[in-house]
Amino acid sequence: MKLTQYLVLVFLCFLLQPAPFTILPVSLARPDIGLILTLHCSLDWGRERGLLFGAAMGFMRDLLLCGAVGQGTLAWGLAGFTAGALREGYISGEFGVKLILVSLATAADTLIQALMTRMVMSVDVGPAVLGSLADQLISNLLFSAIALPLLSVLDDFVGRKSAQLERRRRMKSFVAGMGATGR
């Protein structure tokens, strides 16, 4: 998947993230769309770019939504790196695996938030944050169940279109080359 497509998805992500999801129950937490996109991207791109993408997304999330800068940067960066590293050597990019990764990343995100707050600010937010973990997990999994198949379809579509365009480009250059040789 090309960078431009990811930029569009990032735009959509930050368009959707602050908006109220009226189709979901009110009691549920908002899904971390950026985290899900980070995991998808990391499985596609690998650990290094996954880390950078995750850190950038987390940083944006911190700046735009939370206000406590650094937590999302670290958590999502680590999630991107880990997912990319696992994809390179150990796991496949199947739907079930992605859901497990979403669950683990959500838990890690929550734990890192609690840990960083405890370490740096000496405030124990652990019980409160862990209490919201279940809600966040359900919300993320529900959203993943809808979004991940759509992302896969989009990947396939973009891949096919890119391949078609590449073939046409090569054909044109070949025809142009043949014409020049003929002259």
Added chain:
Amino acid sequence: MAQLHFKDRGMTGFFDRHRNISLLAALCIFSFSIFALSARQKNHLTPLERGALAALAPFQKVLNWGADKVFDAWDGYILLFKVRQENELLRQRLKQMTMENHMLSEKLLEYGRMEQLFNAAHHQMGGLTLARVIGRDSSGFARLITIDKGASDGIKEKMPVLTHQGLVGRIIRVSRNAAKVMLITDVRSAVDALAQESRDGMVAAGANSQMLTARYLRVDSGAKEGEMVVSSGLGGIYPKGLVIGLLAEITREKEDLFVTARITPLASLDRLEEVMVMKEFLPLNLERENQE
């Protein structure tokens, strides 16, 4: 320089060898640093945050505006769906309410008429019983109505029946819970009457039509068209002074003894729904029977 170059190569080589650890360490250091910075200035924005917010604010505004539009549209769609369901429900309620409204309007009109009847009754005399018209017989042979009051309510034959507009007729048959009323338009009916202003006597006779015939009105009488005709009380069938109608179509022939005239009843005899029976007025024959 050579030593520095060697050192540079050594550092690069270290990062190349430990690329993953280096990236993670950089991430951790960066994250903790900015977190510590932002945590220390809890009540103030760090320059980084300030800069980011300043840079991102217009972008965020656009995002929020877009998100608002998208979800407004979505909410509008959901609302539209709900409105459709609500509309169906309200339409049903409207039908129900319209039906109830018609019924209530009917009741209101009925009470209005009854109120007029009561007012007329109080104005004229007591002893009136309200009755509802439950049947009609307007064939070519008779003009009759049936009322829902009978002997059990004290109704007797020959009792006068009227509305607030005037005389209607009299009771001719009584059963336990109903009674037949012969209207003044019935061909068998004849009411001794007076022209209200000229005081000329006549007989208001029924003709099985909507109008009555004025009989025995003398040709030299001063009665005019539009003059009120009231009962004279002669004969003891009806009390004196009950309104019958208005004189109309007066035709005078010099060689005749009496004029030809018609009387238009004031009471809407074709549309009677409630009437009053004068129970306290006893026709002469009834009085006689009672005396005996």
